[in-house]
Amino acid sequence: MARSRRTGCSVAAVLAVAVLLLAYSCAGHGSGGGNSGSGGADATAAAGGTAHTTSAGPYDVAPLLHPAGRMLGVVDDKSPWQYDIVKTFTTQAGRAPDIREYYATWGDDFDAEGNTFLWGKGQLPMMALVPSDTALADIGDGYDDAYVRKLAQQIAGYHGPLVLSFAGEMNGPWNSWGPGHAEPADFVAAWRHVHDVFRELKVRNVIWTWSPHVVDSGTTAKLKPYYPGDAYVDWVGLIGYYGPIDGAAFASLFTPTIGQVAGFAHKPLLITETGVAESSAKEAQVRDLFAGADKAGVIGLVWYDQRKDWPGSTQMMDWRIDTSVGSRAAFRAESARHGFGHPFGSG
Template sequence: MKRIHAAMAIAVAVTLTACTTIDQRPVAATPSSQSSLAPAHGALLGHYYGSGTIAETDARIGRKPAIHLTYYNWKDDWVTSDATRSDLADGRIPLINWEPFGVDFDDITAGKLDDTIKARADGVKTLKAKVMLDFAAEMNEEEGWGDHSPARYIAAYRHIHDLFTARGVTNVEWAWCPNNTDSDGAPTAMAYYPGDAYVDWTGIDGYNWGTSDPDFEWQTFEEVFAGLYDDLAKVGKPVIIGESASDETGGDKAAWIAGIVPTLQQRFPLIKAFVWFDIAKERQWQLTSSPAALQAYQNLAANPYFAP
């Protein structure tokens, strides 16, 4: 739900015969891919830097997060971007959120956009380091990637993945991150699952929206993620919280942050990465929304659970 670029509905018409529900998701023709980035114990901490430079923010929170979330439009060359190159030089894992803004999924699946896909595949191969790639996140939400069609979404996702594989790319870990809630009229998140052979990390984007809008209520960290997490646990992949934050209005944001590590330990052991969306956008997601919130996050960042 937190796009940096505007979203638009994508008119597509691809037929895919694979069944796409959680109980009947496509059977992988090859063994499930395995993440080499997911820690055996604890979780990786990640950050979207929207409220200050990397240096300023890292000094503010008291550490360098392991993952840096960035956003790119379809034609953006995220391989050669300053952010990707700087991240790798500084020992961070780039989490590339690749958004198909204005792209017809039919064109992806039909091969009409293969030149762009091949260029990114060939480019990322030269990096000689792992990156995480999250294509068309929150496909079950209002973004409209795939026109609320799981078949079209899956066909496009698989086509991109298969081209990367055919070109010998081995340093991309594929993240698949639906929203924690489905838009009205949209299929459920798990209907969009591309299949075990196509995903290294399952994921969830989710926020505590607070109570500044009468249609929302305060949710704990567990309440934000529990429903979809239980579905992802059946898949058995490592889970990434690709975007998350809490508002201040309606509860105690500092307490919300303080509850993250205990909840990961006790309720969500498959969550192996957590990314904070640090910006004042629809709500006061930024860590500096209050001194108490910042202190709570400093404590979280220093917790050994986030130093696997």
């Protein structure tokens, strides 16, 4: 979904996050994306979620790659420090989110303190890194390696987990890195190059998440040419919204793309952005979303809880959970019914 992108370097404030220790365990081990090891996180119950500490040594995300439960997240284009979206979501959804997704622009410094703050509050940070006006071909050819190395070292020094979605919606023609602006081969080369630099520097705290937009009337490009390969991806993410143009039901919005992706990718599936626009069908569509996601076996979904214009138009859509009492009730009931909401550390 097209949105305004945050520009400029992140400004990190200094914050001490006080937490108690509790041994963390999470079922399953993954081998994708070059991540390996058996490190984990310490966690303890805290107001608004499950709090975590970060160790002094390198963090290894391997135990998180196959979560035992389904996660529920929220996305905002603001920095990790701007925590109001988490508070609002917690009030509306009746529980704190497990994932807090935010946007960063290529060239930004990594906000280590902000991400530590999120992880300490119980939210798994997810950074959607957008190349903006930087050509994918240049990234793939190594012209920005000084930045890539700096970013990798900053992320490794954060000592916590990070879900990284690079150049998401790469199949969306509205993006400067999408069809008409870059070739699928450029995207794959850029992704692999960035990943290889991180691997060379032994950065193991990143969950590499490939996030195309669902294939619909506005995004008709085949997805397989954009896939970097199972060795370069930990999670497959999908972005799709219930709205006035596409997305009347999970079966038409997500299922065709899930079927297409299943033919070439063999990774856990996360819905990295979704929402249901306000309409007379919203309550039914909220129920359909959670039931469909459950049936599809996704490991979680991340909700866009804001008002925003529909891509390519000036029509304002209200994606918020509580546009009506019925919508909020449906969200709470169906997310609980289908097991969404996974506090890390509870197994």
